[in-house]
Amino acid sequence: MKRISILLAFLLASAFAWAQDDVVTIGVSIPAATHGWTGGVNWWADKAMNDIQERHPNVRFVINTAGSATEQANDLQDMVAIDQIDALVILPFESDPLTEPVAQVKEAGVLVTVVDRGLIDPTIQDIYVAGNNPEMGRVSCEYIADRLGGEGNIVVLRGIPTVIDNERVEGCMEVLDATNIEVLASEYANWNRDDGFEVMQDFLARFDQIDAVWAQDDDIAVGVIAALEQANRQDEMFIVGGAGMKEMIARVMEGDDLIPVNVLYPPAMIATAMEVTALYYVSDVPVLGEYILGATLITEENAEQYYFPDAAF
Amino acid sequence: MSTPPDAAAVPWTRRIPWQTLTPLLGLFVLVVIGAMLSDSFLSASNVTNVLTRSAFIGIIAVGTTFVIIAGGIDLSVGSMAAFVAGSMILGMNWMLGLGLAEGVVLALGIVLAVVLGLAAGSFNGFTITRGKIEPFIVTLGALGIFRSLVTYLADGGTISLDFAMRGLIRPLFYGSFLGVPWPLWIFGAVAVIGSIVLHRTRFGRYVFAIGSNEDVARYSAIPVRRIKTLTYIIQGLCVAIAVIIYVPRLGSASGSTGVLWELEAIAAVIIGGTALKGGSGHVWGTIVGAVLLSTIGNVLNLTDVISNYLNQAVQGVIIILAVLLQRGRGR
Structure with missing residues (x-):
């Protein structure tokens, strides 16, 4: 028993x-x-x-x-x-x-x-x-190069010193090296709004002629916008951020001249x-392997499908 | 420095208050270097930018001066600033939602920031003095608590001020009076009041006495616990004032707001000639220290002489040199 x-x-x-x-x-x-x-x-x-x-x-x-x-x-x-x-x-x-x-x-x-x-x-x-980090840099700077017609002055605000940041910057430089665009300066802004504001203030003090800003990241771009508005120079240049922050996508959707595009890194x-x-x-479908998401260029035309108003970012 | 020797017996070089002047000397050297490296360094707009930027750390560091002179330390100020900023923004958004007029909302938002700053400072102060726990531990704990709270309030993202408030609040940072930006007026007022309280009142003398020797202070019938608690409350108030000019700048706060501000504030105080072990120091040195810190970053941004990768190393070297300069002179 x-x-x-x-x-x-x-x-x-x-x-x-x-x-x-x-x-x-x-x-x-x-x-x-x-x-x-x-x-x-x-x-x-x-x-x-x-x-x-x-x-x-x-x-x-x-x-x-x-x-x-x-x-x-x-x-x-x-x-x-x-x-x-x-x-x-x-x-x-x-x-x-x-x-x-x-x-x-x-x-x-x-x-x-x-x-x-x-x-x-x-x-x-x-x-x-x-x-795709190198692709993100490439897409961003291809837009800048096209828009400027291959010549002009830009400043670059980098992220935190990491592999991610290096890959993006290298991807961008490969494009710019083939043009007459001059990178006046690049500084780390640490993917951070406050640093973006201060670094851009200093760039504005230093350079009289800036045609475009590659901010790489939307948090940095928020700081850059505030610095441009303070110096009242927001009509002289445009900003290319990245990552797909909802506030930025909204501005792209509205056809904002300062933020004409965004590059997705979702x-x-x-x-x-x-x-x-x-x-x-x-399910039984095969899934093992690698998935590399595209670094899509978000423009006024396609912005709506990348806009998630409820998201935290 | 013990009892000062007979004034007539010492050479005149010993009578100059080097401890007050050397931070200024360090700043002067840095300004000369900056002016040589960049044409735009001394432009009016750049000078205004740098001074305005130093206002955040400077105002906080005035409070830190009290805490450190009394022999304490506060590691929580950066997180506290983020927490107060986040709460102030959420509070103002909420009040707007209730249909209050924007002016009323702004006034209440400022009151809220001050109340929260005082409360956070009281929490630190009372836990340290009543709980008899080392300030390092209490404020390290508070650092984590405030940082987590702001991340929680932000739901992991960023807290943004309702756009309807922006027009009214922006001038607090971007506006100016008699050609001088508001943050600098506020910074100046905090410095003057802080200096008077520290150097011209009985409370200030007690702060020095406690930092020099707490036991002697206690035997001298100085209310040690109350004075020490008050230094942390003053620190909380200073954080709140800094937040009131920080929020109008970008109208947002997140988990990354104010990261490492505590170390910058402590560095400003020490560069300014205050002893980390307490007992001696002054507010004006702290102001110079704060301006010096933001000048370093500015000079580095204005030039390409030094590789980006070495920025923090340069900052570190300058901080050490600035302190070395004054210690060498003081001997």
């Missing part, structure tokens, strides 16, 4: 475990919302979680935000040990320090989706979703990655 009850308990337990297996747990690890773009990543991750869970009740998401690379590595260990994730979607804080922790997650048998910042060893990832890519990862479990 005792033996039978043990057997029964064992059967029940394994049936329970089997039922549990039906639920797929996907861990999502993203940087904390420290600036506009990562704020957008957080907003889209939340939205994608709710959307997907509603459509597929057997998919469960666990979202963790980290304030540093170390914290993110700790989060990964917790996700494997406590949440027992089946898949991981990660936007790494930094490439180098997170390569090994993600490799360990992979060894634990977890499907790995990497977003935006690639790991040092790309063989770790099963799915890769990213924006924080919504986290949602793309979560959707693709969920598809792996809920």
Whole structure:
């Protein structure tokens, strides 16, 4: 009798475990919302979680935000040990320090989706979703070159010294090198409104003739606009920002002369990655591989389809 | 510096208040270098830009001077500024939604900022003095709390002021009176009042006494806990004033507002000749320190002499040199 009850308990337990297996747990690890773009990543991750869970009740998401690379590595260990994730979607804080922790997650048998910042060893990832940084720089500066007819003076406000920033600037310079456009100066504005304001104030004090500003990022562009308005020089030049902040898209939509275009580098890519990862479990379509999102030029004509008034960014 | 020796016995060079003058000397050297490197450096608009820019850190640093002279430290001012700015904007947006007139909303917004600044400063002050916890720990905790709160209030994004308010509030930063921008008038007023309170009142003397030797101050019947708490409340008030001129500039606040302002404020105070261990210092040095800090960034932006990648190294070297200069003289 005792033996039978043990057997029964064992059967029940394994049936329970089997039922549990039906639920797929996907861990999502993203940087904390420290600036506009990562704020957008957080907003889209939340939205994608709710959307997907509603459509597929057997998919469960666990979202963790980290304030540093170390914290993110700790989060990964917790996700494997406590949440027992089946898949991981990660936007790494930094490439180098997170390569090994993600490799360990992979060894634990977890499907790995990497977003935006690639790991040092790309063989770790099963799915890769990213924006295209060199392309973003190229598209931005092609617009500037076309609009200026291949000659003129521009200033460049860079982001935070990182691989992302270097790739964008190199992509831009390849285009500009073939033209007579002179880059008067470039300074770091750290993807930040206050720094964008101050750096642009100094550029305005330094140069009498500026035809265009490549601000690269919409937060920086907000600061640039304020500096131009203060100096009353907003009619002399135009600004090319980037990332697709809703306020900027709105200005493009209205045909603003100061902000004629925007170049997309959507924080919504986290949602793309979560959707693709969920598809792996809920459908039979092949999904493993790399997805590089285009750096679309948003103009007055197509702006409407990129305008999400409810988004945080 | 212990008891000053007989005035007649020391050479005249020792009698010049070097500690007051050396920060100014450092700034002067920097200005000369800036003028040599760039034609636009001394233009009226650039000088106004730099001074206006230094007003944020400068106003905050006046409060920091009180805290540091009393032997304390406040690491939370940058986060506190972001939190007060975010709350002020949300508060004004909310009041606009209630249908209040814009002028009333602006006045109440300013009151709200001041109340929040005082409350945040009181939180730091009372936790330190009543809870008997090191100021470093309390304000480090507060740094994280305020920073998280603003990110939470912003829902991870950016808090933006309702456009209807922009027209009325913009002049607070961009407007000027007698040709001098409003932020500079406010900066000047804070400096003068701060200087009077610190150097001409009994409260100010108590602040110095506590920073020099807390035990002696206590035995001298100085209300040590109350005075120390008050220095943090003054710091909170200064943060609120800085926020009142910060918000009109871009009309927004986010998790990245005021990052590292605490270190800039502390650096301004130390460059200005105040001892980090407390007990000595003055407000005017702090003002010079704040202007010097924003001048460094400006000179670097105006020239291409130094690689972008080395900007922070240059700032670091200048900060150390500025302090070295005054310590060397003081000996």
